[in-house]
Amino acid sequence: MEIKDLITYTKEYPAREAIYSDFPEDMLPELSAYLKKQGISGLYCHQAEMFEKAQEGKNLVITTSTASGKTLSFLLPVLQEILKDPLARAVFIYPTKALAADQYRAIQPVIDYFGENRISAGVYDGDTPASERSRIRKNANLILTNPEMLNGAFLPNHSRYGFDFIFSNLKFVVIDELHTYRGAFGSHLANVFRRLGRICRYYRSSPRFLCSSATIANPVELAEEICGQEFTRISRDGSPAGPRRYVFLQPPAIKGKDGKNYGQVSSTEVASHLIPQLVEAERSFIAFTKSRRNVEVVLKESSDILESESFSGTGRKDKISGYRGGYTPNERKEIENKMVSGALTGLISTNALELGIDIGKIESTVLVGYPGTRASFWQQTGRAGRNGKGCVNYLILENLPFDQYVAVNPDWLFTGESETAIVDKNNLLIELAHIRAAAAEMPLTLDDIALFPDLGEAIPVLLKVKEVDSRDGKFAWSGGAFPAGDFSLRNIDKARYKLINQENGREITEMDEMQAFREIHEGAVYMHDGVQYQVTSLDRETRIASAQPFFGNYYTMPGGETEISVIHSSRDTDYRRTRISFGDVNVHTMVSIYRKLQFHNHQNLGFEQLPEPLSKDFDTEGAWVAIPDNVSAVYRRLLQVKEDGKIIRNNHFEGLAYALKNAAMMVTMTEREDIGTAVSCDMSGGEWDPALWQEDSLPPGEETALFFYDQYEGGLGYADKIADFIPRIIDNAITLVSGCPCENGCAACIGDHWLDKSLVLWGLKNLREESAPPEEIRLNRHREIPSLQKPFLLKELGEPEKWMEFCTYLKEKGDPFASFLSMSPGAVLEGNTLSLSTVNRFYRDWIMEKNNYNSLLNIFRYYTQAPGDLKLEIRLTEKGDGEERKQIQKKLEKGVFHG
Secondary structure (H helix, E strand, O other), X not given: OOHHHHEEEEEEEOOEOXXXXXXXXXXXXXXXXXXXXXXXXXXXXXXXXXXXXXXXXXXXXXXXXXXXXXXXXXXXXXXXXXXXXXOOEEEEEOOOHHHHHHHHHHOHHHHHHHOOOOOOEEEOOOOOOHHHHHHHHHXXXXXXXXXXXXXXXXXXXXXXXXXXXXXXOEEEEEEOOHHXXXXXXXXXXXXXXXXXXXXXXXXXXXXXXXXXXXXXXXXHHXXXXXXXXXXXXXXOOOOOEOOEEEEEEOOXXXXXXXXOEEEEOOHHHHHHHXXXXXXXXXXXXXXXXXXXXXXXXXXXXXXXXXXXXXXXXOOHHHHEEEEOEOEOHHHHXXXXXXXXXXXXXXXXXXXXXXXXXXXXXXXXXXXXXXXXOHHHHHHHHOOOOOXXXXXXXXXXXXXXXXXXXXXXXXXXHOOOOOOOOOOOOXXXXXHHHHHHHHHHHOOEOHHHHOOOOOHHHHHHHHHHOOOEEEEXXXXXXXXXXXXXXXOOOOOOOOOEEEEEEOOOOEEEEEEEHHHHHHHOOOOXXXXXXXXXXXXXXXXXXXXEXXXXXXXXXXXXXXXXXXXEEEEEEEEEEEEOOEEEEEEEEEEEEEEEEEEEEEOOOOOEEEEEEEEEEEEEEEEEEEEEEEEOHHHHHHXXXXXXXXXXXXXXXXXXXXXXXXXXXXXXXXXXXXXXXXXXEEEXXXXXXXXXXXXXXXXXXXXXOOOEEEEEXXXXXXXXXXXXXXXXXXXXXXXXXXXXXXXXXXXXXXXOOOOOOOOOHHHHHHHHHOOOOOOOOOOOOOOOOOOOOOOOOOOEOHHHHHOHHHHHHHHHHHHHHOOOOHHHHHOOOOEEEEXXXXXXXXXXXXXXXXXXXXXXXXXXXXXXXXXXXXXXXXXXXXXXXXXOOHHHHHHHHHHHHHHHHHO
8 A cells, every 4th residue: 555645635834933032020030040940041922921911810721732831831820829828729630640640740840949848749639549648638739630539529528638728728720621621521610610619719719720722713711611710812822843744645445346436445554554654764653543442453453564574574563552541550651651762663542642641752643534623633733743843744534524524625624713612511400410519518608699590490409309408598418428429520411321241241331321322222333442342232220231242344323213392492593595593492312223334335234123212302402494495395205215104215304414413513522422413394204195295395384494402401502502603514514515525425425325415415505595406316226235345255264274364364353262263173154054163062062152152153244255144053073082081170170179
């Protein structure tokens, strides 16, 4: 694979000179002396500006580029305060424990210079020993922690263990990586700071907030929403930067024997060919993948190429390493040290390294797929070029909506505003959780009405369930202990479902109820950290789903019906040929079927019916746009139905919704599960009268509307922002669909290659201007679904050479049971039954155990042209003397019972 042949776009930025400022006049001489000792003779202009504005008492958010010295920007005003007042305390909040630990190492030179009697620091998290926690509470001026500890340890214990001294002397709260606090996480943190504010007022302290954020559209708005204070932005960047080059790579298409495209080569395969070239050129790099599994796939395949004949087998595979969650802290630290020392050339990582953990000077980044937001794109590519020299950043585009939008409109990444980070601290369920926690920390008073808008509705509910008592005009907590521990800061729904690996009993993941209905229903294929699992059962009473490892060549998508009813419309705006509305809606959604979609080409392999439908009803916020009558009439006429009247094909409303949802995600920093879409009056879920197909207009009084809704009880503000951005969303959707390189429509642009792309594009454009529908409309007629060529034919595995080749292939891929299969002499196919041999009766029973049997079956289905009703049979082949085997058994029994 020639990497140069895959390049579709390049962008170059020239080097940037530094803009320096003198040390501020009011900076303490001992602080400027420390900076000079570190070789810093002047500050970047943004560092000086932040220091000066902090001295004026302002709350600040800094948004300069990565590697611009943001840490020093917010550290200097804090150090100034501590050197003037040794009792002063500052709490630094980081989204991850790893980042807090890394930042602690970064401030160690400060402690070494001034001495612990002047400045003391410590990391206070769940891994901190009790003795160290006590030292930090008593002595530390700089306390590095995370939101969970602030919520669950600091605030509930504010009057004990020395926390009262910390809150009495709290001068600064520093929030690093502010952009990560959005959605439920950010909404929770905003309420944590509501509680922090009331406790600080009790101890007569008034801390200032210093925040840093990646590039987003609304950093000041986000800071003010989360912290509840007015903010000033520091954006002028005075840091230097070397020349930067961006290279976009489009993986080649997968061609079938019929000459048609069936998807494209995976981004991991392209990365596995690019990385050895970087190693050979001795260019240090980080490759970012989207999952732990992909880390291991890229690492192994890159290592294999480095050891191949084309690279002379020179042992260069020791120059690269993986870096992901699941490694021990000591392993991660050893890897970081090797990168800093140059023992390693590069790392293949998840986004764990996106947040700025120090791993030395990097010359290149490789993004294995667009990371989802421009903020993440700039954070990841910003890891390279920190030494002031030139850097090259590679983006390998996947066959996904955002990636293909970038492919046809690459300048979108480099021009225009970034996405908007959204929080809603007044979500009723989130607010209620923190009202309960606040009541347990201190009795609720009239002053708290200003903090919690829904306090008047919450207190009667808490009185009714006897969680608060009325005492002298205040409401004090009388419920169970520790209500701050009743909820997670990273979600809303208290109904949590667990997915368990039935092979080892370990928890794979946890999610809320609606997500569970969509993703871990019976039969669903769920991917976690790049590993596939197939769900075997979902128990709604225990809220536990069981799954087993899966090696099939398809993934699943839920289907069913969603009914939307408007509770209240709070605003309506006319735009071109549509009307944009926002308000409260009720959503009744039911998952009743799921589709099996083939990897790479996303073709539909069929539908499966759930044993029973899974439904949920909730109130939330929604934005909706009226679909023009001419579009709705054409789309309705094209719907195709079964004999029983159920619509099954050609629903172009779905293509319209798919394109607009992806476009909405591009401006709101949302994940796919954050927002849902539904179309009213499209008749896609009910009976349909064929006589209506030929009518050019809708029944009187009916209007078709496309809804965007928050998939969280009460809403989180996503739909509110979407309503504001509808014109831009429509423009982006048109660009996404029109620019997609597919011929007639695909999973990347309209969600389904069976739909007619030109018709979806016509519908999108008609939201702005009226036009006639395309003259030729491609109807969805039944066709055979082509499949990708499998690497082996099942019937050939009976040949010894082919069997050995098959087993070797499995070992190279790292598939489970590859070693076991290589011990078998071969396989014999008779009809739909594949026979394997084993020499021990116990082994036969062990193999036939349900989980092992299914895993083996999946291997043959995935890698061979196996029939759908394939079965396995284990034949017993006795070897050796029977008496000899009995003697072995006796010796083993003796060892077990008498050893």
